[in-house]
Every structure is written in C-alpha cells, then in structure tokens.
Amino acid sequence: MVAVIDSGDISELLAFRSGRQGRDSYTSVAWRSHEWKGAKFHLALLVDEEGDVRWLGRAQGRKRVSDRERRVDISEIYEVGGPSLEQIRRLLPERHKQGLQYGILSEAVGEAVTRALLTFHPSESDTIRRLGRQEFFRQEPGERGRRLNEQRDATGLLLEIGEVGREALRDMSAPTPAQPSFLAGLSNRSASEENLINYDIGRFPGMTEVGSAHVDWRIFQSNNRRMFIMNANMEPLETTLGTDVIYYNEFRQSFVLLQYKRLVRESGQTKGAWYRPDKNIWAELERMAKVDELCGNVADGEFRLHGKACWVKLCDSDARVENSQDLVKGMYLAREYFEELLATLKGPRKGPRLGYDNVPRHINNTTFIQLVKDGWIGTRGTATRQLEDIVREVLQNRRVLVLGASMP
Template structure:
C-alpha cells in the first residue's frame, strides 16, 4: 500500500529529532474513516511546493479524537525532489488521475512503486524496504507472551542506554522454532564490531553453557553503545517469565526488572480493567530479588536516589508484537514497594490484586528509563563478576534473560582520559 501525505517542509524538525533522539519520525492527524487498520504503507511526503522530498513508512496509530487518528511516519529518508505530475507520467493513462494525496488503492499503489523504481533505480532497495509488508505472525500461547516481554525488555534496554528504539522497527518473526526477539532484528542495523575498549565477544560468556538459546548484538547511537543479549534455557512455552538486567559501565550500576503480567477482567483483549494477581512462583522470586538487593545494595559509589537493584514491571499481557518499537504500558515498582502493595492491595473478596485503580503511585516507562540512564537509581560500584552471578541466577530460575551492557565509545573514553 502507498500513501501520499502533505507534510510541508519538515526538514528542520527532522534534523532536530535526529540530533536529540537519532530518529527521523513525523506524525500527522488523519480522518479515521480514510485510514483503516494499522497496516504500514510506503509514504510519499509532499513539501510546501507539492514536491515529493521524502519517503518513509507510515502506520495508523491510536485515535486522537472521534474523527481523527494519529498517523506515524518512520524511517524517513530524503530523496531527490520530484512532482506528482512527473510521477503520474510514468503510469498508464487510466491511473494517472488517481495519484492524489491520500491512501492509494492496492492497484494504484503497486503501479506507483514500480514507477518509483524505474525513475530512481539507485533507490530500489530503499523503496522495497519501505514498502515491505507487515509480516509479523506471533506464535500462539505463552511463547507469544514471553517473546513480547523480550521485545519490551530489549526496547527498554535501548531506551535506558540512550540509543533509541528505531532498529526494532525492522523486526520480523524469526523462522526458528524457539526464537528470541533479537533474532528477528535486521542484522544490518546491529553492529558486531568492537567499537569499545572491551571485546564484546566475551559477553556471551556470561551465560555460556547455561543457555539453550542466545542471540546478541551491539546497537549504537553516536558515541553511545549498548550490548544486548536475549537468552533462555527452557522452551519458550515453559519459561516462567522475563528478567531484564541492565548494566551501566559509566556509573558502575545495574538494575534488574522482573516482568509480571496483568490480565484484564474476563481475560479478554481490550475489555475490563487490568489486574495482577500473585502466582505460586512469586514467593521464591521475591526471595531471590531480596537476596540480590541485600548482596549489592550497600556498595560504595556515586550517590543514588535508590541503590537497590530489583524492580518489578506490571504490564499488559496483550502488548502487541506487531508494534516492535513501542514499549508496553506498565507500572515500575521498587521491590520493597511492591512487597508493601502485596500486603495492602486487595480485591472485593479479600484476595491480593494490583492494578491502576488501587496502586497509588508508580513510575512509567519514560521516567524509569531516564532515572536509570542518568544513574539516579541502581546499584553502586558493581562489576561484571557480580553481573555474571545475577545473569546465571536468572537463567537458573527458568526465566528468560534480556541483558544490556551500556558503554561509551572508545573515542570518548580516550578523550576523557586525556582530560584527566
């Protein structure tokens, strides 16, 4: 599918977002009845002079009013400017008048894509990539839930590292029977070269011999680098859940986030309030997290608002794999706070349940990622030996692991050494 969207001159805004977030994205409001569903389209973006100056990939998002929904355009690339009239001349006469701003029919869209490739053969790969079909077909049952938590954990690691989540937009379900989320990332967007003072090939050793499935890569953004690993020891359908372990070498700190799934009343997608009810594994998991905090929470190092490692994320189990860049909405709760809520948050029949309606305060995705990235929360003075111990403990407890290790590039580290 193809959409022609009048955005005006967005050069300045694209440049600003690239400098700050390393993202070239833009959003517009669109009448809901004219943009149905969430399928992605190749987007031709028109400037103030009605010239196509950018190509991107557009997808319908949530409604912003009763009549309009937000359309997000990502992967935006500037191209040699051309007019719609020049494009129309490449099409059969019967189709030319139908090339107008809006969502084109499949037949007209296919003809436009063919015409663009003929006009700009050097951009054929770009055009085909932006015009790719949405082919996400998540596995059924618990495998999908674990894969979705790995997706969210991987995105969280990239956000905490300040790298940005654009690379996740290329995700496609891997062909392996027991895939990790990371295995589905376009490998062109994941670096495996050592751009840092440490040999990244040593990090899979943190779980070597302990894991049945390991995928890893290095993501970068300017001088920021983050090593990301997805690992699990059990088949996905038998894994109890996902833990995210994030290590910031600059601040010598790590945090551990354990995912807990909330379900809607009636267990129906889209209906009812979200609630978390403890399961039979919670007591042992809470004890494990308590021991981690006891072991690493009192080390010397830079000041923290909280120097404990362990957090819980209560999140919607219906988060969508079809939106690989998005973080699942959820509540981040420090371990001690979570333990207190388990004692005080009750349902109408006296059982324990936690949800947005009775948890008085929580930290959201944006705030949590910022606090970790800037070293305001997390352990102090932690090293890779302690990190290895925690990673092995996660896998031994039949949980999948999303590991992130954030670095600054060797160039920046060398510069800092020179200044000292």
C-alpha cells in the first residue's frame, strides 16, 4: 500500500531528532478518520512545498486524537530528493493518473506509483519494497521461536543501551529450521565480521571459544559507538532452560546480567498473563546471588544507585511483534525485589504468581535502558576474568546467552 503525504519541509525536524537520538526519526500528522482507516503499513511519499517527493518513509495509522481525527506515524524516513509528483504522474498509465492524489492510494495506483518511483531510484528498490511491506517479523512457533524472540529482544535492548540503535534489526531474515541463533539470521549489511573483530574478541579471552557451545557474533557500529554482540548456547534452542543477557561496558568496567522469565497467558479465574516459578527458580536465584556477591562488593569506580548485577525481565515471549526492531513489553525487577515478590505475591492456590495486576512497581524498557546507559545501575570495577567465569557458568547451566560489550 502507498500513501502520499504533504509533509512540507521537515528537514530541520529530522536533523534535530537525528542529532539527539542518532537514529531514524518520525513525524506525526492528523488525518480525518474516514481518510485513513485501519492500522496497515504504507510506503509513504513525503512531498515538500515544491511538490517534490523528497523523503520516503513507513506510515501507519495510530490512535485517534479526536472524534474525527487520527494520528499517523511516519517512521524510517529516508531522504531521496525527488522526483516531483508530476514527474511520477507522467509515467503512470492513463487510467491511473487521476488516482495519484494526497492520501492512501488504491492498490492498483499504488503499484503503478511504486514502479514509477523505481525508475528514478533503482538502487533503492530493496528499501522501497521493504517500507511498504505489511509484516516485518513473523515469529516461529514453539519453544525455539520463543528463544529466538528473546534473543531478538535482548539484541535490540543491548543495541539501545549501547547507543548504536536498533535499525540493524530491520534486515533480519525469516528464521529457518537450521538457524542456531538470532544473529545467524541477520544480513551482512546489518553488522560486520571484518578483520577488526579479531582485535575486539581478543579483549575477552576465551568467551568465543566456550567448549562445545555454538557461538555467533557480530560487530554493530553507529555514531562513533561500537557494540560486540555474541549469541551462544550449549544445546539446541528448543531444549535450553532460559535466556540470559549480559551487558558489559568496557569503559566503566560495569556489567548487568538480565534473566528472561516468561509470562504465560491463562484463562478462567486467573485470566491474564502470569509468571509462576518452576522448580529450577531457587537454584537459579542462588547462582544469581553468587554473581552479585562476586562482582557487587567492589568499591572502586563510579557511583551507582544499584551496584549489583542481576535483574529479571518478566515478559510475554509469545506477544505479537509487528516490527523486528520492537522490544517486547516487560517488567524489569532487581533480583532482591524479585525474590521479595515471590515470597509475598500468591495466586488462588497459594503458590507464587506475578503479573501486571499484582506487581506494585516495576521498571519498563525505556527506564531500564536509560539507567544502564547512564551508569546508574550495574556493577563497578568488574574485570573481564570475572565476566568470563560468569559466561561459562551460564552456558554450563544450559541457558541461552546474549552477550553485549560496549566499546570505545
């Protein structure tokens, strides 16, 4: 689907947002509700004051701003600098010329406009096709799909913390049965394995050579930021016991360990999404406490609001994700707080049960990212040797590992 939008000159707005956020930006415009129906994605042709298609983007109808108006979000904006609408119109079949107007185009006119646009920008064919695609990310069913989704979410989280941005995740290909990790499904355009990676890996001795583990790694780079990300697992994804995320900041010698726990949707009396601990949880919490003890008692380094490593993310790994860049909504809980909630929050059968309806406070994606990014939480003075020991411990306990290291 294609939409033509009179955006005017938004170059200053885009430059301001890009400078502040270091990523593709979006603008929002209001439309009459009858003019923009539904929440489908559209290839957006953004027309400036001169009548030129100066930018391309991805538009989606969002919430209503009044009884008659709806907000339309335009994201992933690329500057292309032309052609004009009239130049495009001249290339259309006669029967479609009158259909080229502002707003959502009919399917036939949209296809004709896309073909005409490709004659002006043949090198952007992949981008043009992708911006108009309805669905970016289709999760594979079953346990393996859930693990891949957790790896995808963890990778996006690490890229956001490291201020690289999640744009590289757009190019994720559809998972295949042979794909051993999320990183294995990313195109070579998204991240590199160039010769410099050998230098980066050398800073973390032994981590990429864990005995019998399957390991994939990539280097992501943007805006003078550099992030080394590794996926590792000892066994096939569908047989592992969970997903751990480790973020290590080389400059601050700080790390955070995040363990994914799954909210399961229930019906009947307990309707909603809930976390109920299994028999392994107490051993896992004991290991996490040892990690905090190992790395949380160092006095050297920057001040922290919370100076321990271990956190838990409660989330629905089956939740629908429309875009491969999106993070899964979740509740972030420090280990001690998580233990307290397990001891105090009970379900109808008196067993521990945690969910949005009864957890009184939690940290969301945005706040967690900002706290880690700014160094307000996490250990201080952590040596890479300690980190290597923790990596081995995670893998020996049959967990999937997503490791991110932020480098100068």
